[in-house]
Amino acid sequence: MRVTIADVARRARVSKATVSRVLNNRGEVDAATAIRVREVIAATGYTPSAGAVGLATGRTRTIGILVPDLASPWTAAVLQGVADVLEEHGYGLLVSTTHRGPDALTRFARRVSGKSFDASLLVEPPDQPSYLAELHASGLPIAVVDDRREHPGFACVVADHRAGAGAAARHLLAAGRTRPLVLATGGTRCARERDAGFAEAFTAAGHRVTHRVLPAATRESGATTTADALAAGATFDSVFAHADLPALGALDALRAAGRRVPEDVAVVGFDDSDLATHADPPLTTVRRPARSVGEAAARMLLANLEGNPFPTDPVVVPTELVVRTSA
Amino acid sequence: MRVTIADVARRARVSKATVSRVLNNRGEVDAATAIRVREVIAATGYTPSAGAVGLATGRTRTIGILVPDLASPWTAAVLQGVADVLEEHGYGLLVSTTHRGPDALTRFARRVSGKSFDASLLVEPPDQPSYLAELHASGLPIAVVDDRREHPGFACVVADHRAGAGAAARHLLAAGRTRPLVLATGGTRCARERDAGFAEAFTAAGHRVTHRVLPAATRESGATTTADALAAGATFDSVFAHADLPALGALDALRAAGRRVPEDVAVVGFDDSDLATHADPPLTTVRRPARSVGEAAARMLLANLEGNPFPTDPVVVPTELVVRTSA
DNA sequence: ATGAAAGCGCTAACAT
DNA sequence: ATGTTAGCGCTTTCAT
Numbered sequence: 001m002r003v004t005i006a007d008v009a010r011r012a013r014v015s016k017a018t019v020s021r022v023l024n025n026r027g028e029v030d031a032a033t034a035i036r037v038r039e040v041i042a043a044t045g046y047t048p049s050a051g052a053v054g055l056a057t058g059r060t061r062t063i064g065i066l067v068p069d070l071a072s073p074w075t076a077a078v079l080q081g082v083a084d085v086l087e088e089h090g091y092g093l094l095v096s097t098t099h100r101g102p103d104a105l106t107r108f109a110r111r112v113s114g115k116s117f118d119a120s121l122l123v124e125p126p127d128q129p130s131y132l133a134e135l136h137a138s139g140l141p142i143a144v145v146d147d148r149r150e151h152p153g154f155a156c157v158v159a160d161h162r163a164g165a166g167a168a169a170r171h172l173l174a175a176g177r178t179r180p181l182v183l184a185t186g187g188t189r190c191a192r193e194r195d196a197g198f199a200e201a202f203t204a205a206g207h208r209v210t211h212r213v214l215p216a217a218t219r220e221s222g223a224t225t226t227a228d229a230l231a232a233g234a235t236f237d238s239v240f241a242h243a244d245l246p247a248l249g250a251l252d253a254l255r256a257a258g259r260r261v262p263e264d265v266a267v268v269g270f271d272d273s274d275l276a277t278h279a280d281p282p283l284t285t286v287r288r289p290a291r292s293v294g295e296a297a298a299r300m301l302l303a304n305l306e307g308n309p310f311p312t313d314p315v316v317v318p319t320e321l322v323v324r325t326s327a
Numbered sequence: 328m329r330v331t332i333a334d335v336a337r338r339a340r341v342s343k344a345t346v347s348r349v350l351n352n353r354g355e356v357d358a359a360t361a362i363r364v365r366e367v368i369a370a371t372g373y374t375p376s377a378g379a380v381g382l383a384t385g386r387t388r389t390i391g392i393l394v395p396d397l398a399s400p401w402t403a404a405v406l407q408g409v410a411d412v413l414e415e416h417g418y419g420l421l422v423s424t425t426h427r428g429p430d431a432l433t434r435f436a437r438r439v440s441g442k443s444f445d446a447s448l449l450v451e452p453p454d455q456p457s458y459l460a461e462l463h464a465s466g467l468p469i470a471v472v473d474d475r476r477e478h479p480g481f482a483c484v485v486a487d488h489r490a491g492a493g494a495a496a497r498h499l500l501a502a503g504r505t506r507p508l509v510l511a512t513g514g515t516r517c518a519r520e521r522d523a524g525f526a527e528a529f530t531a532a533g534h535r536v537t538h539r540v541l542p543a544a545t546r547e548s549g550a551t552t553t554a555d556a557l558a559a560g561a562t563f564d565s566v567f568a569h570a571d572l573p574a575l576g577a578l579d580a581l582r583a584a585g586r587r588v589p590e591d592v593a594v595v596g597f598d599d600s601d602l603a604t605h606a607d608p609p610l611t612t613v614r615r616p617a618r619s620v621g622e623a624a625a626r627m628l629l630a631n632l633e634g635n636p637f638p639t640d641p642v643v644v645p646t647e648l649v650v651r652t653s654a
Numbered sequence: 655a656t657g658a659a660a661g662c663g664c665t666a667a668c669a670t
Numbered sequence: 671a672t673g674t675t676a677g678c679g680c681t682t683t684c685a686t
Binding site for chain 1: 329372374375376377378379381382387389396397398400403404406407410411414415417419420421422423424426427431434437438440441442443546575600601602605606607618
């Protein structure tokens with residue numbers, strides 16, 4: 001049988017209430033009694049039942065996180081940041097995934113109303129306003145990690161895409177590059193931020209940027225788009241891709257065309273994935289601080305649970321230009 | 328206020344017991360009553376409190392997983408597999424990490440004895456026999472994912488390194504390669520399996536393999552070890568690396584030495600990481616089925632919870648040779 | 655087929 | 671400073 005608080009109370013010749021008090025350092029307890037109780041606890045290896053504590057207090061010391069999937073480096077790193085902070089504060093992390101379809105969302109909502117956790121964190125949640133609204137209405141503290149910043153009304157943590165793109169631009173400018181080709185990804189909010197941050201710096205310096213939108217954020221589309229630009233006679237001395245994969249593609253196309261990187265054309269990516277380190281040449285890129293984003297989000301949630309209201313504006317985590325060889 | 332089972336009972340004009348029966352399809356309930364109860368449930372949006380159910384039944388429908396860290400592609404993929412299976416069966420996943428030091432282990436043990444979950448899964452747990460024994464003694468169903476296979480006494484899921492290495496060897500042999508250079512990683516169990524599987528095939532064919540142990544499973548060590556072998560006059564027509572990163576290093580050294588891949592030397596890696604796809608040339612490699620391993624482990628745990636005993640031998644998940652360009 | 659009541663293991667008023 | 675007493679929201683005998 002498991003040892004319960006009643007067992008401890010009996011063996012220490014006190015009431016359950018007293019045991020509870022020493023357990024939680026609450027209320028006044030005689031020093032000697034406390035010691036005795038602690039001894040019994042140690043001797044029996046007693047650990048409070050999480051479920052019972054949760055039922056009695058209404059708090060589970062667990063937070064729920066909903067991520068698109070676990071295998072992508074970005075979400076995995078965010079998760080790591082969240083887990084670190086929560087662990088440090090003695091909170092548990094209950095993970096759910098949306099990648100198996102919309103049922104997952106329902107199930108998550110179920111857990112929310114089942115009070116499986118005290119707060120929850122949504123990482124790039126799918127746009128299903130009904131569920132989101134429902135979650136919001138549940139009264140549970142909710143924070144969102146979403147660079148698309150598409151969920152007003154929720155406390156939010158985002159990476160600073162604009163500043164990152166700006167840093168990339170200034171790095172290129174400092175190296176004397178004046179005619180960049182931008183390989184942009186779709187029309188998400190963060191893509192617009194990157195465009196804005198990059199273009200801003202170049203136009204401020206009196207230069208124009210050539211802008212292409214990629215059909216997909218893949219290596220292939222990066223390659224063909226770059227090759228097309230080359231074939232169309234576009235003159236550019238640098239490439240800024242909205243992701244590392246297309247940057248790799250640009251590298252391919254450039255090599256195929258006999259352009260040297262970075263001598264003839266400098267290339268900058270975005271994300272700082274593993275691939276960037278191992279690219280040939282190693283890719284200069286803007287690091288998306290997944291880990292820090294996760295940490296910030298977790299801290300925000302924890303602060304909220306302690307009574308501090310959520311910040312009204314998105315928390316912006318700085319990005320960082322990682323200079324390697326390609327630019 | 329949250330709606331409780333008592334609220335539902337009142338509105339449906341039945342007792343809590345009946346609502347509970349309807350909820351769990353247990354015992355005989357009049358069809359009409361059941362319908363009425365379900366209507367009230369739907370109307371009120373009632374969801375049972377997970378904590379209360381847990382307290383009453385002694386089961387939380389949650390399993391705990393302990394991983395070294397969340398950011399590595401291998402553990403992330405295992406986790407994904409686990410999450411998929413659990414989600415499908417309505418189980419929750421509580422994640423802990425050991426990467427912040429040994430406290431994490433203590434905390435995990437605490438949750439175990441706090442009955443936060445029904446079973447737990449250890450992914451490549453650190454060798455701290457005391458804690459492991461303690462966990463084992465807790466009576467909680469525990470499974471281990473650990474290719475090192477170093478924890479006898481625990482139910483275990485592993486990838487078939489030996490067969491994977493064998494497949495790599497046969498692929499090389501079929502291509503007429505007869506003098507392979509093996510770039511081995513440290514003395515773990517799985518490294519020995521790979522060595523054995525690979526050597527077996529080559530010696531059976533009457534060929535000898537050159538064997539080097541890498542100081543580390545990095546790209547650099549793969550490169551220098553290969554370069555050294557070349558400089559030492561070793562003649563080899565193929566390289567089998569125990570991981571993708573050193574295989575990439577071999578590619579580097581080979582290129583630097585003017586050897587063409589795969590014409591002069593074929594290269595095979597192990598893991599099938601992202602890097603393999605994007606290597607130049609794309610790397611032929613043995614896929615470690617992280618996802619399937621996670622799924623198998625989760626299924627094993629679930630089966631155990633339903634009363635089936637754990638298999639006594641490790642569950643072996645097949646690996647797969649992914650043929651690309653390098654071999 | 656359904657209800658009443660006890661109890662899961664804890665916390666939190668309220669007494670003393 | 672400590673004990674008593676109610677719950678928290680559910681499941682589960684045991685009656686009826």
